[in-house]
Structures are given as structure tokens and as C-alpha cells.
Amino acid sequence: MSSSSDGEAASNEAANAGARVDLPEAFQREIREFARSLPTLTYYDVLGVPREAESADIRDAFFQRSKAYHPDRYFKKELGPYANLLNEVYKRIVAAHDVLRDPKLRGAYDRSLTPPISESRPATIPPPATQVSRAPTSGRGASLRGRLGLKSPGLMLVSLQRQLEQSRARACKQFDAAMLQKQNGDWARAAQLVELALALNPREKRYHDELAEILPRANAERAAAVRRKAETLLSRDRVAAAELLEEAAQLSPTDAELAHTLAELFVELEGGLEKAALYIERAVALDEESKVFRKSAGEVYRKAGDSQKARKHLQRAWELDPMDKEIRQALQTL
Amino acid sequence: MSRVIGIDLGTTNSCVAILEDGQPVVIPNTGGYKTTPSIFAVTEEGKRLVGHLAKRQAVTNAKNTVYAAKRLIGRSFDSPDVAKFKELLPYELVQGPNNDVRVRVAGRVYTIPEISGIVLREMKRVAEEYLGDTVQQAVITVPAYFNDAQRQTTRDAGRIAGLELLRIINEPTAAALAYGFGRDKTEIIAVYDLGGGTFDISILQMGKGVIEVLATSGDTQLGGEDFDRKIVDYLLATFKEKEKLSLRGDTMALQRLKDAAEKAKCDLSQLGSTEINLPFIAADAEENALHMSVLLTREKLEELVGELVVRTQPIVQRALDDAKLTVKQIDQVLLVGGQTRMPMVQKVVASFFGKTPHKGVNPDEVVAVGAAIQAAMLSEEKEGPLLVDVTPLSLGIATFGGHFAKLIERNTTVPTSRQEIFTTTRDNQTAVKIRVLQGESERADDNDLLGEFVLAGIPPGPKGQPEIEVTFDIDANGIVSVSARDLATGRAQSIQVNPRGTLTPEEIERLATMYQQGDEVAVKG
Numbered sequence: 001m002s003s004s005s006d007g008e009a010a011s012n013e014a015a016n017a018g019a020r021v022d023l024p025e026a027f028q029r030e031i032r033e034f035a036r037s038l039p040t041l042t043y044y045d046v047l048g049v050p051r052e053a054e055s056a057d058i059r060d061a062f063f064q065r066s067k068a069y070h071p072d073r074y075f076k077k078e079l080g081p082y083a084n085l086l087n088e089v090y091k092r093i094v095a096a097h098d099v100l101r102d103p104k105l106r107g108a109y110d111r112s113l114t115p116p117i118s119e120s121r122p123a124t125i126p127p128p129a130t131q132v133s134r135a136p137t138s139g140r141g142a143s144l145r146g147r148l149g150l151k152s153p154g155l156m157l158v159s160l161q162r163q164l165e166q167s168r169a170r171a172c173k174q175f176d177a178a179m180l181q182k183q184n185g186d187w188a189r190a191a192q193l194v195e196l197a198l199a200l201n202p203r204e205k206r207y208h209d210e211l212a213e214i215l216p217r218a219n220a221e222r223a224a225a226v227r228r229k230a231e232t233l234l235s236r237d238r239v240a241a242a243e244l245l246e247e248a249a250q251l252s253p254t255d256a257e258l259a260h261t262l263a264e265l266f267v268e269l270e271g272g273l274e275k276a277a278l279y280i281e282r283a284v285a286l287d288e289e290s291k292v293f294r295k296s297a298g299e300v301y302r303k304a305g306d307s308q309k310a311r312k313h314l315q316r317a318w319e320l321d322p323m324d325k326e327i328r329q330a331l332q333t334l
Numbered sequence: 335m336s337r338v339i340g341i342d343l344g345t346t347n348s349c350v351a352i353l354e355d356g357q358p359v360v361i362p363n364t365g366g367y368k369t370t371p372s373i374f375a376v377t378e379e380g381k382r383l384v385g386h387l388a389k390r391q392a393v394t395n396a397k398n399t400v401y402a403a404k405r406l407i408g409r410s411f412d413s414p415d416v417a418k419f420k421e422l423l424p425y426e427l428v429q430g431p432n433n434d435v436r437v438r439v440a441g442r443v444y445t446i447p448e449i450s451g452i453v454l455r456e457m458k459r460v461a462e463e464y465l466g467d468t469v470q471q472a473v474i475t476v477p478a479y480f481n482d483a484q485r486q487t488t489r490d491a492g493r494i495a496g497l498e499l500l501r502i503i504n505e506p507t508a509a510a511l512a513y514g515f516g517r518d519k520t521e522i523i524a525v526y527d528l529g530g531g532t533f534d535i536s537i538l539q540m541g542k543g544v545i546e547v548l549a550t551s552g553d554t555q556l557g558g559e560d561f562d563r564k565i566v567d568y569l570l571a572t573f574k575e576k577e578k579l580s581l582r583g584d585t586m587a588l589q590r591l592k593d594a595a596e597k598a599k600c601d602l603s604q605l606g607s608t609e610i611n612l613p614f615i616a617a618d619a620e621e622n623a624l625h626m627s628v629l630l631t632r633e634k635l636e637e638l639v640g641e642l643v644v645r646t647q648p649i650v651q652r653a654l655d656d657a658k659l660t661v662k663q664i665d666q667v668l669l670v671g672g673q674t675r676m677p678m679v680q681k682v683v684a685s686f687f688g689k690t691p692h693k694g695v696n697p698d699e700v701v702a703v704g705a706a707i708q709a710a711m712l713s714e715e716k717e718g719p720l721l722v723d724v725t726p727l728s729l730g731i732a733t734f735g736g737h738f739a740k741l742i743e744r745n746t747t748v749p750t751s752r753q754e755i756f757t758t759t760r761d762n763q764t765a766v767k768i769r770v771l772q773g774e775s776e777r778a779d780d781n782d783l784l785g786e787f788v789l790a791g792i793p794p795g796p797k798g799q800p801e802i803e804v805t806f807d808i809d810a811n812g813i814v815s816v817s818a819r820d821l822a823t824g825r826a827q828s829i830q831v832n833p834r835g836t837l838t839p840e841e842i843e844r845l846a847t848m849y850q851q852g853d854e855v856a857v858k859g
Contacts, residue, residue, distance in 0.1 A: 059541075060541075060542065062546075063542045063543070063544040063546070064542070066544050066722050067544060067720055070722065071809070071810040072711070072720060072721070072810055073720065075500075075712040075713070076712065076713060076714075087749055087809055087810070090749060090810075091749050091750055094747045094748075094749065095750070097747070098746075098747065
């Protein structure tokens with residue numbers, strides 16, 4: 001019953017109910033806030049200790065929390081809806097302590113807090129992993145069959161092991177499909193499928209390796225497609241074309257030519273000077289020795305009214321090619 | 335505001351204590367003793383006796399003297415343990431309508447909670463006399479390994495005695511509370527509690543005003559009474575060999591032997607040898623008086639009971655394993671219960687833990703003192719030591735094939751809740767029965783059934799497809815609730831497990847009213 005929805009329901013209940021409560025106003029607020037934030041707190045947050053806390057610190061923190069939140073502390077008090085909240089809060093404190101006090105469980109929990117690659121995965125609080133797998137052993141089950149199982153409607157434990165195996169199997173399927181797409185040369189689809197496999201089984205090294213190989217190619221492929229589309233749009237709808245090219249630039253952030261094209265495009269668009277500056281800076285950063293980029297940068301900053309920066313870029317361009325008359329002219333007009 | 339007392343309801347003796355001005359006080363009874371025998375008797379004249387008065391006349395009135403009722407509390411009449419007692423006890427056991435155990439005393443049948451209730455009522459009276467005020471609430475201790483039925487029946491006994499039990503706590507935990515009172519040292523202690531009827535071991539972490547139970551284990555059928563029985567058996571065998579006459583079946587002789595055995599056992603804690611003299615214990619075929627005279631040495635005693643002491647070792651080891659600790663990590667060992675006075679017990683404990691046990695507590699009184707401390711902590715505004723307790727036995731449900739799926743392991747800190755997913759075992763199964771069990775056996779049938787309910791309305795489908803989430807929840811008072819939810823439909827069903835004692839609520843109310851009205855219980859001598 002420590003699911004997030006219960007915690008939220010309980011905190012709403014506390015806020016709404018008008019029953020008499022024998023607790024200081026400030027403590028009521030504290031419990032409400034604690035209970036409401038339970039779904040997002042790590043076990044370290046719950047005990048208020050840093051990730052590197054020693055076992056003695058964890059024990060002391062648990063004792064401190066117990067003194068503040070153990071329901072027995074308020075045995076004779078009228079708690080109204082806070083009885084339930086306090087219980088939920090303290091149960092989480094106990095769960096946190098149960099995991100963090102045990103080096104094995106703590107290690108597993110720590111790994112679950114930092115998923116290897118997929119940063120986007122929300123840091124959910126897994127239930128205490130104290131249960132071991134309990135798949136019924138068939139031999140023994142068979143000899144006892146009929147005693148309980150068949151007389152009453154049957155019930156079977158879906159063991160953690162089985163749940164784990166199921167998601168591993170599903171991950172495997174996604175990965176096989178991904179490899180097929182890779183063979184067909186559909187890098188984008190392959191990358192998507194490997195990501196799915198990783199979501200199901202984040203600890204498989206093979207998936208990580210494969211994704212590292214597929215993802216850049218999938219991105220390049222997608223960037224090329226987007227670019228082709230943008231180029232056809234260029235003559236008709238420059239704003240839409242710019243949007244598509246930006247997407248391509250996101251997929252291939254090291255493409256200096258693309259950044260330059262975007263800068264040239266934005267400098268012509270209304271209100272596009274800021275972005276033009278952003279992209280030309282990127283182009284210049286990627287290739288500092290390009291006269292063309294420097295010249296464009298001079299143009300962008302001149303239009304933006306930043307003559308100091310414009311001069312800097314143009315001077316560098318002139319050094320790169322002292323024979324270029326256009327540069328000299330631009331410098332003179334500045 | 336009336337005061338809350340702490341009572342140690344023991345197998346052989348009971349003790350009551352209270353916190354006065356922040357200091358624990360063990361309350362002496364009318365005779366000046368700090369403990370009172372947990373014995374009830376009815377004399378030939380129909381007079382009811384409790385405590386020392388009942389004990390004093392036990393030899394001449396063995397059939398109508400009930401002792402060690404605690405060993406019968408919360409048990410079913412047809413259980414093997416009760417069958418064993420039936421042969422040993424001089425008083426008569428009868429089967430109650432709920433398959434509970436009852437006793438026949440002077441022609442009247444009493445329930446076990448009634449007997450315990452009479453002892454508790456006496457402890458209440460002792461406290462009231464001392465305080466000059468009525469007492470309505472108490473904290474009572476029970477062996478750590480008592481199951482739900484035994485705890486609930488103890489609660490019922492309290493109700494019959496006119497006491498509301500704020501909490502039932504475990505005896506070794508109470509001892510630790512008393513030991514840790516006013517001490518602010520961070521240390522890990524082991525409480526080795528060998529009482530009259532039960533053996534308990536608890537490992538606790540103390541410090542910063544908090545006492546946390548790390549693990550608890552025990553044997554509800556191992557205690558000082560078993561030591562006495564070993565001696566009695568030896569005396570019987572010796573007598574039979576010498577006189578070619580068996581004394582089994584002679585309740586008066588057996589009661590005299592039991593008393594003599596207990597006394598000899600206690601004497602041998604101080605002396606190297608003692609003489610057991612029982613004149614006129616029986617008569618031979620020619621009506622000649624036969625006497626018993628046996629010299630018992632400490633060595634012989636240790637030979638007789640050594641097996642019992644050794645039996646505690648694996649239990650201690652299990653508690654350490656549960657606490658994930660080694661013997662070396664234990665800072666202090668506390669001895670509780672009268673049987674720990676025996677030098678051999680102390681020796682075995684000392685060698686197991688590799689350190690001399692702590693000598694600072696009175697093993698007969700420390701449990702009641704702990705109960706009084708917990709009573710004050712719960713009932714008063716003051717900041718007392720906070721007890722973080724565990725659930726003593728595993729909880730779970732019965733699954734296909736008669737297996738027991740534990741959701742909450744024993745020694746889990748409470749309050750707590752745990753969930754697990756279950757599924758169906760037959761195609762198109764639309765209902766599952768949730769049978770809530772307590773115990774340690776892997777076989778469902780070997781555990782205690784606490785309650786059951788059915789979750790229906792599961793959409794028909796292949797077996798193994800539906801996902802049913804079962805949640806167990808225990809609050810700080812030890813109240814268990816269980817719910818089951820079909821994850822596909824959201825349909826849910828739940829129960830609060832009302833622990834069942836051996837009597838129905840109606841019977842308890844009837845008895846409570848009866849004793850409340852002062853009816854016929856002039857147990858005072």
C-alpha cells in the first residue's frame with residue numbers, strides 16, 4: 001500500500017478533513033509534505049542521508065527518523081487523518097532502512113538509481129527487493145496436489161524470477177527484430193527497437209554496444225532524409241525549411257556545413273539573427289580555419305549591430321586570405 | 335487519569351510494575367513478595383485461591399490446583415502439545431466447544447483465559463492496593479514466539495480481568511527496555527530468556543533513545559518446567575528400581591515430587607549436592623509406608639537436563655543469522671527468567687557468546703519493569719525510550735499445491751507492507767481464495783490460518799494470465815490487513831485479520847461481566 005496513488009490520496013484526505021488533530025500545525029504540514037513527496041524520494045532522501053553514508057550514519061538516521069515519525073510516539077494523541085499518513089511515512093522509513101542497512105540490497109538499489117545510459121528513465125523507487133524467487137518446485141507440488149490447491153480455487157505466485165524472465169524474453173524479441181532491420185539497412189527502426197529492448201532489460205551489455213554502433217548511423221540517416229526534404233522546401237517555405245534543417249543539425253551536431261547553411265538561412269529571416277549567431281558560432285567552432293565561415297560571421301554580427309565581434313571575425317578571415325577584396329571592403333565599411 | 339501498569343504474566347510466576355516519578359517500581363503483593371505464583375485453586379470447601387495461597391495447598395489438593403496455564407493458552411485441544419500435557423498435569427483437561435482447552439476444577443469447568451484472567455486480576459488488585467486507585471489499562475508481556483491465537487487469548491484474559499491491554503510486547507524485548515532504561519550507549523545486546531515454560535532469544539540494537547529489535551527466535555515448549563520434569567522422571571525411575579512400585583498415576587505423590595524437584599533444582603544453583611527426602615510417599619502391598627530419599631548432585635542434575643540447555647544453542651544461532659550478525663558483534667548478553675540462575679545455563683551462554691553475561695538485572699522482575707516502561711511511553715507525554723519492534727512469525731498466503739508463499743518474513747520491522755503478484759492455475763478461473771497464514775513451514779497446512787476471503791469477478795482467460803496483486807500490511811499495533819486486487823479490472827477485496835483467540839467475543843464479554851460484578855471470585859485468602 002505504499003504505492004504513489006495511495007500516498008497522494010492520503011495526503012489529500014489529510015488536507016481536506018476537518019477532524020480534530022492533536023499535533024502542532026508545523027508538524028502537520030511536515031507530515032503532509034513528507035507523505036506527498038514519498039513517490040519521488042529515494043531511500044537516501046527518506047532517511048536524509050547522503051549517497052555515500054556509512055552504515056552507522058544510516059542506523060543513526062533511522063533512529064532519528066523513528067523518534068520523529070514512529071506512530072507509537074503519538075499513541076494517545078488524536079491524529080485523525082494523520083494516523084494513516086504517519087503510518088505511510090514511517091513504513092517508507094522502515095523500507096529505506098531495510099534496504100540501505102544491507103550491503104547487498106543497497107548495492108542493487110544503488111544500481112537501480114543510476115541506469116547505465118538511458119538518462120530519461122524516471123528514477124522510480126523500487127519495492128524492497130528482499131523477496132527471493134519462489135517458483136514452486138514441481139515435484140513436491142505434485143505430491144501435495146489436491147490438499148489445498150485443487151480444493152479451493154487455485155492461486156499461484158508469479159515470482160520475481162518469472163517476472164524478470166518475462167521481461168528478458170520480451171527484450172530478446174525486440175533485439176532480434178532490431179538486428180533484422182539493421183540487416184535491411186533501416187538504421188532508424190533498428191535503433192528504436194534496441195532502445196525498447198534496453199528499456200525491458202537495461203543490464204544487457206550487448207544491447208548497449210549495439211546501440212552505440214547503430215545510433216550514430218541512424219541519426220545520420222535521419223539527418224540526411226530531413227535535409228533532403230528541407231532542400232525541396234527551401235524555395236517555397238524558408239521558415240519550414242529552417243525548422244527541418246534545425247532538426248537535422250540536432251541529429252548531426254558536428255556537421256559544420258549544415259550549421260553554416262542554417263546561419264545563412266536565419267540571417268535572412270525576420271527575427272532570425274540570434275539563431276544565425278548561434279549556428280555561425282557553431283560552424284566556426286567546428287572549423288576555425290574556414291574563411292567562408294568567418295566571412296559569414298562578420299556579416300551576421302554586422303547585421304546584429306555588434307561591430308566589435310564582426311571586426312574580430314573579418315580580421316581573422318583577412319589573415320586567412322589577404323587577397324580577398326570583399327573582406328577588405330567589409331572591414332572598411334565597418 | 336488512571337495509571338497504566340506493566341504485567342509479566344509468567345508460566346510459574348507473575349510480576350507487576352509501574353513507573354513512579356520516572357523510576358520503575360516493582361510492586362510487592364500482600365505477603366511482601368515481588369512475584370506471585372500463577373496458580374489458581376479451589377479448596378474442598380469451595381474457596382477460590384490464587385497466588386501463594388494456592389501454591390501452598392497444591393500438594394494436598396493437586397487435582398484442583400491449576401498451574402502453568404500459560405502453556406495451554408491459545409492452543410487447540412487436539413494439538414499434540416496439549417496431548418502431551420494431558421498426561422503430565424495432575425488437573426483435568428476437557429475439550430471446549432471451540433476445540434479449545436478447558437480445565438475442570440472442583441466440578442466446574444473453567445476456560446484458560448479465565449484462569450489467566452484470574453491471575454491478571456490478582457496482579458491488578460496488587461497494583462490498585464499499592465496505588466490506592468483503580469487501574470484499567472496495562473501492557474502485558476508474552477513469549478516472543480507466541481502466535482496470533484496465543485496473543486489474542488492473552489488479550490482476552492486481560493479483558494476478563496477488566497484490563498484494557500494497550501499493547502502486548504515480547505518478554506525479551508521488555509527485558510531490553512528495562513536494561514536500556516536511562517542508559518544512552520549504542521550497543522547490540524542479546525537477551526537470553528529461559529523462563530518457566532518458554533525459551534526466547536532476542537537480538538536488539540540500542541542507542542539514542544531507540545531500541546530496535548533485530549531478530550527474535552524461540553521455543554514455546556522449553557522452560558524450567560521441563561527441567562523439573564526431567565528430575566521427576568529420574569526420581570520416579572529411581573524409586574521404581576528400589577521399591578518395584580510406580581508412582582505414576584498418583585497425583586498427590588507426583589505433586590510432591592514436582593515441588594521437591596523444583597526446590598532441589600534451585601538449591602543446586604548454590605550447592606554441590608542436595609538431599610530429596612519425601613517420607614510416606616506411598617505404601618506397599620502390605621500397607622507399609624515407603625519413603626523416598628535421594629541424594630542429587632549438581633553433576634547428576636547437569637547430566638539430566640544438559641540436553642535441554644544444549645537445545646537452546648541452534649535457536650540462538652538462528653536469531654543471530656536472522657540479524658545478520660556474528661557472535662563477536664554482540665556487546666552485551668542479558669539473562670532473563672528464573673532458569674538462567676542455573677550455573678550450567680550461565681556457563682553454556684558464556685561459552686557460546688565468549689563473554690560473561692550481564693549481572694545487573696533481576697531475572698524475575700526485569701520483564702515486568704520493561705512492560706511498565708513501555709506502558710509509560712505509550713500513555714504519557716514524556717519522551718520514553720522508543721521501541722521499534724518486529725513481527726515474530728512469517729505471514730503469507732496458501733498457493734497452488736499446498737505451498738506457503740511468505741509475503742512478510744519473520745523479524746520484519748513493523749509497521750510494514752509488502753506486495754506480490756499472483757496468478758490463476760486453471761483456465762477460465764474467475765475466483766481465487768486468499769488464505770492468510772502465519773508460521774514458518776513451507777507447507778501451507780502446517781501453518782496457522784488467520785483468515786480467508788475470495789476475490790471473484792476475474793475475467794475468464796487462460797491460466798497464468800490474470801495478475802492478482804496481494805498486499806499485506808501490518809500497523810504498529812500488529813494489526814494485519816490483507817488485500818487482493820485484479821490488476822486487469824481493478825476489482826479488489828480485503829480483510830482486516832481479526833486474530834482469533836480460543837473463545838468467541840460473546841463468551842469473553844459474558845465472562846468479563848461476570849467477574850466484573852465481583853461474582854464468586856473472592857480469590858483473596
